[in-house]
Amino acid sequence: MRRDIRRVALLGAGVIGAGWAARLVESGIDVVVADPDPEVHRKTGAVLQNAERALRALFPEPPARRGSVDYAASVEAAVDGADFVQESAPEREDLKRALLARADAVAPADVILATSTSGLLPSRLQADCRHPGRVVVGHPFNPVYLLPLVEVCGGAATAPETVPAASAFYASIGMHPLHVRTEIDGFVADRLLEALWREALHLVNDGVATTDEIDRAICHGAGLRWAFMGTFGIYRLAGGEAGMRHFMAQFGPALKLPWTRLEAPELTEALVDRVSEQAEAQAAGRSVRDMERSRDDALVAILRALEAQGIGAGADLARWRQGREIMSKFD
Numbered sequence: 318m319r320r321d322i323r324r325v326a327l328l329g330a331g332v333i334g335a336g337w338a339a340r341l342v343e344s345g346i347d348v349v350v351a352d353p354d355p356e357v358h359r360k361t362g363a364v365l366q367n368a369e370r371a372l373r374a375l376f377p378e379p380p381a382r383r384g385s386v387d388y389a390a391s392v393e394a395a396v397d398g399a400d401f402v403q404e405s406a407p408e409r410e411d412l413k414r415a416l417l418a419r420a421d422a423v424a425p426a427d428v429i430l431a432t433s434t435s436g437l438l439p440s441r442l443q444a445d446c447r448h449p450g451r452v453v454v455g456h457p458f459n460p461v462y463l464l465p466l467v468e469v470c471g472g473a474a475t476a477p478e479t480v481p482a483a484s485a486f487y488a489s490i491g492m493h494p495l496h497v498r499t500e501i502d503g504f505v506a507d508r509l510l511e512a513l514w515r516e517a518l519h520l521v522n523d524g525v526a527t528t529d530e531i532d533r534a535i536c537h538g539a540g541l542r543w544a545f546m547g548t549f550g551i552y553r554l555a556g557g558e559a560g561m562r563h564f565m566a567q568f569g570p571a572l573k574l575p576w577t578r579l580e581a582p583e584l585t586e587a588l589v590d591r592v593s594e595q596a597e598a599q600a601a602g603r604s605v606r607d608m609e610r611s612r613d614d615a616l617v618a619i620l621r622a623l624e625a626q627g628i629g630a631g632a633d634l635a636r637w638r639q640g641r642e643i644m645s646k647f648d
């Protein structure tokens with residue numbers, strides 16, 4: 318698989334595609350966007366502007382070489398000449414299959430075709446490609462330009478060298494590739510996020526808590542520690558000196574209590590209205606772009622603190638910083 322990546326085709330430039338664009342140009346890589354939205358320039362520009370603000374707080378020195386952003390009139394034109402393709406179109410299997418097949422028809426066989434899907438199976442997405450061996454999931458997290466995690470997952474027909482090659486590329490742009498070894502719907506991270514989301518929707522639907530109360534329950538508690546220690550690490554400490562075994566003995570039986578509701582709530586119009594109205598009230602008139610800036614400021618501060626501690630995502634940031642410094646010496 319191709320290792321020297323200088324130009325990436327981005328198929329779809331919404332929340333995620335534009336986030337990829339920001340991370341890639343900051344890493345000195347040129348991007349070519351294909352997106353049929355007539356407003357794609359404005360929307361991508363707004364994300365790039367917010368990202369630039371956050372990235373300058375993270376790395377005061379601009380990159381020695383900033384990648385360029387170009388727009389192509391078709392998928393084929395974007396893929397032509399690209400060293401790597403990242404598809405971030407809406408989460409619909411038929412659409413993604415068709416886009417990957419179109420990219421596959423144009424790209425040389427050593428060019429990786431990655432999809433940002435948050436849960437569709439790569440074995441199905443690669444099914445219409447002539448060279449399915451180069452198709453892989455590269456599932457990022459929002460905002461892509463600040464959060465390093467990318468889940469990398471191959472399908473049944475993915476070639477053995479594709480996952481390591483895609484992972485090496487993602488690591489080179491400051492990301493933290495996590496190889497999802499078993500192909501499952503939702504991969505690993507979204508399995509966890511969806512469980513929390515399902516429970517939160519039940520609580521709102523049942524009138525137990527508002528969206529604001531649930532968000533405070535996360536931000537002022539577990540959310541703070543999740544930035545640097547996962548559930549298993551945290552619960553080992555919660556077992557005291559006897560660790561995880563004591564924790565399991567003490568709190569394990571509670572897992573059998575009917576506290577959680579595993580079935581998803583019906584997404585009735587009433588529930589959608591309630592969640593949307595409460596989330597708008599929570600925002601107190603602040604626009605999405607304005608709140609993105611607050612989110613980014615906090616993420617930058619957290620990443621810098623983690624880098625100083627040398628833990629969690631701070632290690633990814635340190636690697637990205639070092640990579641940028643090396644690049645600047647060669648420029």
Ligand SMILES: NC(=O)C1=CN([C@@H]2O[C@H](COP(=O)(O)OP(=O)(O)OC[C@H]3O[C@@H](n4cnc5c(N)ncnc54)[C@H](O)[C@@H]3O)[C@@H](O)[C@H]2O)C=CC1
Pocket residue numbers: 328329330331332333334351352353354404405406407408409412416433434435436456457458459
């Ligand atoms: N929003 C999120 O939090 C995350 C989303 N993802 C995944 O990223 C992908 C994209 O999601 P979002 O960016 O949130 O969606 P979005 O709705 O913000 O953006 C999708 C973009 O694709 C464009 N598009 C539609 N048809 C197209 C076509 N035929 N060719 C090229 N572009 C086309 C749309 O115009 C739009 O700009 C999905 O697979 C989603 O599961 C992954 C991680 C997080």
Ligand SMILES: C[N+](C)(C)CC(=O)CC(=O)[O-]
Pocket residue numbers: 435457458459507510
């Ligand atoms: C809602 N979502 C499933 C698309 C979310 C993700 O995939 C990851 C994220 O950034 O939360």
